[in-house]
Amino acid sequence: MRELRDALAAFLHCKRDELAIVRNATEANNVVGNGLDFQAGDEVLLTDQEHPGGRCCWEQRAARHGLKLNTVALPKPPASAAQIVELFERALTPRTKIIVFSHITTVTGVILPAKQICTMARAKGVLTHVDGAHAIGQIPLDLHDMGCDFYGTSPHKWVMAPKGTGTLYVREELLERLWVNIATTNWRNFDLKAYRFSTFGTSNLSVMVGLKAALDFFQQIGAERIYARQHQLATLVRDRISMHPQVKVVNASADAKNHEFFGALVSFEPVPAVPAGATTGPLKKIADECAARNIRIAGGAERIRIATNIFTLPTELNAFFDAVEAGLRG
Numbered sequence: 001m002r003e004l005r006d007a008l009a010a011f012l013h014c015k016r017d018e019l020a021i022v023r024n025a026t027e028a029n030n031v032v033g034n035g036l037d038f039q040a041g042d043e044v045l046l047t048d049q050e051h052p053g054g055r056c057c058w059e060q061r062a063a064r065h066g067l068k069l070n071t072v073a074l075p076k077p078p079a080s081a082a083q084i085v086e087l088f089e090r091a092l093t094p095r096t097k098i099i100v101f102s103h104i105t106t107v108t109g110v111i112l113p114a115k116q117i118c119t120m121a122r123a124k125g126v127l128t129h130v131d132g133a134h135a136i137g138q139i140p141l142d143l144h145d146m147g148c149d150f151y152g153t154s155p156h157k158w159v160m161a162p163k164g165t166g167t168l169y170v171r172e173e174l175l176e177r178l179w180v181n182i183a184t185t186n187w188r189n190f191d192l193k194a195y196r197f198s199t200f201g202t203s204n205l206s207v208m209v210g211l212k213a214a215l216d217f218f219q220q221i222g223a224e225r226i227y228a229r230q231h232q233l234a235t236l237v238r239d240r241i242s243m244h245p246q247v248k249v250v251n252a253s254a255d256a257k258n259h260e261f262f263g264a265l266v267s268f269e270p271v272p273a274v275p276a277g278a279t280t281g282p283l284k285k286i287a288d289e290c291a292a293r294n295i296r297i298a299g300g301a302e303r304i305r306i307a308t309n310i311f312t313l314p315t316e317l318n319a320f321f322d323a324v325e326a327g328l329r330g
């Protein structure tokens with residue numbers, strides 16, 4: 001475990017003592033959501049694109065302890081990092097204790113300017129918890145440079161590690177402020193540092209061996225090379241989809257030279273937008289064309305999100321583009 005934590009700490013640019021190995025991002029998010037001593041009336045600022053695995057622990061705290069949840073509506077697409085930071089800053093109140101946001105959202109795949117948000121929050125005395133479930137392995141990460149207080153990940157996604165593996169970063173100064181969610185021996189042994197949060201009874205060590213193997217494989221290719229390939233493929237999607245006025249890419253700026261808001265996920269929605277739960281429209285036609293070509297997609301009429309991993313083949317993307325073009329012609 002020490003070897004694994006050392007390798008992960010080097011990968012994420014933090015100290016081993018700040019890193020707990022948990023089972024997934026949902027667990028990491030819950031350790032933070034349930035582990036901080038907030039009072040009724042204290043406020044939490046989230047975005048409107050949080051995954052249930054990052055949002056529901058706060059909903060439970062609201063129902064159970066009277067916390068108030070506020071939400072920033074993320075622009076689709078964002079115009080600039082400054083615009084996003086300003087939205088967060090304007091939504092702060094004197095009772096805001098923590099900002100909780102996804103580094104890369106599950107809904108659209110937009111990359112949020114994590115360092116700028118954390119810097120702004122720190123200057124205001126507000127904590128930050130970043131849900132990096134989709135970020136680890138999709139974009140290179142440097143947690144110390146980011147300046148977040150807490151950061152959770154699910155390496156079973158883009159690092160292709162076994163399911164049941166996750167990480168939680170806790171900034172060193174905050175280690176003793178966080179209560180454990182699952183208490184057993186050593187629950188108050190602060191000498192364990194972040195390892196206190198990995199102490200939850202007998203668990204599955206074999207997947208940890210798998211996580212180390214996945215990380216070794218990833219490092220053998222290199223985070224920067226992997227990002228370059230994944231983003232190159234995503235850029236093909238962004239550029240091809242942007243050619244069609246019936247749809248709009250919602251996580252990439254209209255400026256084709258701007259690459260800051262998308263990594264390896266590209267999402268698009270119909271123009272004009274369809275109501276939530278709609279079952280018709282241009283994206284439904286694209287979904288039908290995909291089905292006819294045996295391309296399986298989740299979702300449909302409201303939004304389509306494409307993920308380009310290193311194993312995605314350009315020929316697969318071309319098959320999808322054919323479906324898009326046939327759907328939009330029809």
Ligand SMILES: Cc1ncc(COP(=O)(O)O)c(C=O)c1O
Binds near residue numbers: 025026051132134
């Ligand atoms: C941003 C975000 N947070 C949390 C999760 C939940 O991940 P897990 O099931 O690995 O805990 C996801 C899954 O897609 C996600 O995208």
